[in-house]
Each structure stands twice: as structure tokens, then as C-alpha cells.
Amino acid sequence: MTTVRLPLFPLNSVLFPGLVLPLNIFEERYRAMMRELLKTPEDEPRRFAAVAIRDGHEVAPSAPGMPDPTAQPERGPAAGFGPDPLKSFHGVGCVADAATIRERDNGTFEVLATGTTRVRLLSVEASGPFLTAELEELPEDPGDEAGALAEGVLRSFRQYQKRLAGARERSLAGTELPDDPSVVSYLVAAAMVLDTPSKQRLLQAPDTASRLRDELKLLRSEAAIIRSLPSLPAFELTRTPTSMN
Numbered sequence: 001m002t003t004v005r006l007p008l009f010p011l012n013s014v015l016f017p018g019l020v021l022p023l024n025i026f027e028e029r030y031r032a033m034m035r036e037l038l039k040t041p042e043d044e045p046r047r048f049a050a051v052a053i054r055d056g057h058e059v060a061p062s063a064p065g066m067p068d069p070t071a072q073p074e075r076g077p078a079a080g081f082g083p084d085p086l087k088s089f090h091g092v093g094c095v096a097d098a099a100t101i102r103e104r105d106n107g108t109f110e111v112l113a114t115g116t117t118r119v120r121l122l123s124v125e126a127s128g129p130f131l132t133a134e135l136e137e138l139p140e141d142p143g144d145e146a147g148a149l150a151e152g153v154l155r156s157f158r159q160y161q162k163r164l165a166g167a168r169e170r171s172l173a174g175t176e177l178p179d180d181p182s183v184v185s186y187l188v189a190a191a192m193v194l195d196t197p198s199k200q201r202l203l204q205a206p207d208t209a210s211r212l213r214d215e216l217k218l219l220r221s222e223a224a225i226i227r228s229l230p231s232l233p234a235f236e237l238t239r240t241p242t243s244m245n
Contacts, residue, residue: 006095007033007048008124008131010081014199015050015094015115016186017140025109029077032129034101034109046101049119049133051093052200053081078126085131086124092138092204093119115186118203143209146181153212156219157188163223164193185211192218 009030015021025034037046081088096113103109119135178184189202189211198218205211 003122003134003136004119005125005132005134007036008089008093008121008133009033009048009050009096010053010089010131011050012053012196014052014090014189014196014203015096016190016199016203017094017115017117018183018186019115019190021050021096021111021113021115023109023111023113025111029079029130031107031109034098034103034111036130037098038101038103045116046098047095047116048098048113049093049121049135050096050113050115051089051121051133052196054088054090055197076126077129077131081131085126086121089121089124090200090204091121092200093121093133093135094203095119095135095137140182141207142181143207146207146209146212149209149212149216150179150181150184153184153188153215153219156216156223157191160192160219160222181212182208185215188215188219192222194218 009023011021025031033048037048040046078085094115095117097116098111098113100112101109102111118138118140120138122134122136125132125134178187185202185205185208189199192199192215194202202211202214205214
């Protein structure tokens with residue numbers, strides 16, 4: 001088993017391969033991470049692992065990387081994540097490549113990264129200025145009938161987008177959608193209005209076909225909900241996340 005150790009950036013959301021992750025970095029532990037990444041030559045990937053925080057495990061009231069107005073007394077790389085940080089995070093995350101790391105005059109950072117590959121968290125280390133994790137890369141197995149499933153998901157997704165026209169920040173109207181089943185599966189997973197556990201289940205799917213099947217079920221369920229509430233403005237529908245139960 002080949003493993004790699006990378007800086008670990010906790011998120012209150014799920015990053016998927018191929019998706020862009022903009023970050024505003026304020027906390028010192030994440031500033032230290034960015035300063036370390038800047039030591040990597042520009043022509044090499046500046047990689048870190050993005051992982052979703054399990055519900056109820058983060059102590060800090062603000063999102064990681066954002067200012068904490070309550071100025072919690074706990075400090076250090078594992079602040080807010082308990083004595084065993086590994087338990088605070090979901091077991092599968094995504095490697096991110098920071099294409100842009102821009103330091104502001106006040107020492108904070110503006111970062112633009114892109115998800116690349118899924119990884120499984122094996123251990124988390126908190127001895128340095130920021131968290132690091134030992135990671136195992138997860139291959140993307142297409143599974144059975146991924147191509148046909150992707151076509152069905154795209155058809156359902158276009159209808160879903162039309163019904164949620166009010167959620168313009170998530171709209172892909174007019175966008176040329178991809179043909180590759182794995183790319184389709186990740187794009188739809190990122191664009192759907194779902195809670196973090198549901199998105200995490202999609203990220204952790206054993207293969208592309210399984211992810212697409214789950215997405216088809218979710219899209220059909222969402223369509224049924226929307227049809228039963230024709231008088232409800234589209235933006236209201238985005239307030240209640242969907243569960244895959």
C-alpha cells in the first residue's frame with residue numbers, strides 16, 4: 001500500500017475531484033500551512049488534503065480558515081478537534097492542488113485550489129504548526145454500466161436545474177456538461193443541494209456506477225418533492241437538505 005503525508009485542511013463541506021475550492025485563510029495554523037506550501041516550486045503541485053468535518057465534532061463556531069469572533073482560548077493545530085483529531089473527520093477526503101496562493105498585506109491568504117484525487121485518511125498528526133495526514137489514494141473504478149447511468153443522471157440533472165432556477169449560484173444552464181461518467185458523477189454531486197453527510201456518501205461511493213445510481217435516486221426524489229410543492233419558490237427548496245436514507 002502506497003501512502004503519502006500531506007497538510008490537512010478541514011472543511012465544513014465536501015470537495016470532489018475536478019471541482020474548484022476558493023479559500024480565505026485567516027487562522028494562524030492555516031496561514032502556516034500556506035507558507036509551507038509556498039516553499040514548493042511554482043512548476044510543482046502544491047498539494048494538501050481537504051476533508052469534511054463530522055457533524056458535532058468541531059468546537060470552533062466559525063468555518064475553518066475564517067475569523068473566529070469568540071476568540072476561543074484553545075490554540076494549536078488540532079484546536080477544536082479533540083484529543084484524537086482523526087475521529088473528527090470523515091474517513092475519505094480529496095487532494096487539492098493550490099494553483100493560486102496569494103498573501104495579503106495583513107498576512108492572510110487568498111487561495112484557489114482544485115480537487116484532484118480521492119484519498120482515505122489513515123492517521124492524523126498534530127505535532128507541527130498545522131495538521132498533517134497519512135493518506136492512501138483511492139482509485140476510481142467505473143463499475144458496471146457507468147456510461148448509460150451517466151446519460152440518465154445528466155437528463156435528470158438538467159430537469160433538476162430547471163426546477164431550481166432560483167438557485168442561480170448552482171446553476172449550470174448553458175454549460176457544456178461532460179461525457180466522462182466519473183466527471184459527471186462528481187460534477188452532479190457538487191452541484192446538487194445536499195447536506196454534507198449526503199455529499200460525503202457520494203464521495204465515498206465504491207465506484208462511479210454506484211455514485212451515479214445514488215444520484216439518480218436523489219434526483220428523482222428531489223423531482224417528486226418539487227412537483228408536490230409547485231407554489232413554493234425555488235430558493236426555499238434549497239434550505240432543507242436531502243437525506244439518502
